[in-house]
Amino acid sequence: MSRLLVAVAALLLPTLALADVDARFAKLRDDSEPLGGLGAFLEKYIGACEGALVDAKCKSDAEAFRKKYQGKQLYMIVVEDDAGMLSPGPYSPVTGEYTINITPFFPGGRYAMTHGAPKKSDGNGNPVLPYLTVTGMLPDGWNGQIFSRMFSMRGVRAQVVFTPQGVWSLPKKGGGKNFGVTARIDGLIVTEGRTGTQLGLWLNGKDANASR
Template identity: 55%
Template sequence: MNRFILAAALLLPSLVLADADPRFARLRDQAEPLGSLSAFLDKYVGECSGLFAGMGCRDAAEAFRKQYEGKRLYMIVGEDVATMVRPGPYQPGSGNYVIEVTPAFPGGAYVLTHGAPGQLTANDQPLLPPLRVTGTTPPGWNATDFMRLFSSRQVRLQVIFAPQTLWGMERKQGSGKQYGVSARVEALLLTNARTGEPLGLWFADESAAKAKKK
């Protein structure tokens, strides 16, 4: 798994979400901004396996987890590191499209996931079904314009989530376990990083309602 720190630098809400869907803005306003996913995961996991891990390391991790029980958090995944976003089906006639988001957000040595993964890939990445975000391209766009959003890294991702529990699975490469934090991703907002235009929204409640109707 690539060990990069998620770019979760928080922009001013008035600038980032001025034209956001009111449902997303309402959830965002109820959430705590997350400055660094890597730092959050380090404290939440509290692996305490390092040479300088003190006696109170596990107690501190447990206290940190309790501090965030039932809390809602908000982060921005910058376009340069939003590798969990990829293009789905595109309909040339209507301009309707699907963007798939694999809900696994690496931060340092750990990863935040939407629910706990059932298994790891051969590269020790969490194996999770993608979340499907739908939208329609602006007038005059074609498939090439749509694909360019991804090839030139123009998709910015905003995430609202609530951490739930810790998970750990045996690595397939090397020894030891891969640890992560299982969360409930409550909402996603995808935007064009260059223009700020929204590309699509995803809400957990709406997704669950659609699944029940099938």
């Protein structure tokens, strides 16, 4: 294969990974507004309106921004290097079925978006959230080691559709408060980053594979 063809194939892989997904998620994604950057969105949605040098319009601007996105579905991609919220769960070598654990905490800059509002923090001041779980069957030729290695080697990514619902706050270790955006995860698909192979799908508040 020529170098030109190799380069073209490398450019097309991310596109194929986005296109070849479950039709139910694809429809949800296509009906949503693409999010340019989570960090910038969270900054505007929460509004850092404390301190002597804050613009007097800060609170009203944040309120207007939240109103603009009330009930609106947004779409974002969590690339491999940022997908630390994905981790391998139980795997059965007998049936080939696996579980992927999703900690629904998506950091962006100083803040984070979460599925639901956390009620408490751990000893380090991090919000405590229950897992979302998705399941699947290992493809032919795979085993438990290959499955686990994908996560340790940062080989998985996620696409997320969510609806922002408000702002949460929790006491910060050492004083002050941590803020974040509570949201509803409408859909989340986990794929192998290199090939786009679907590994799991969260849809309509549950593991989509569980209903099949």
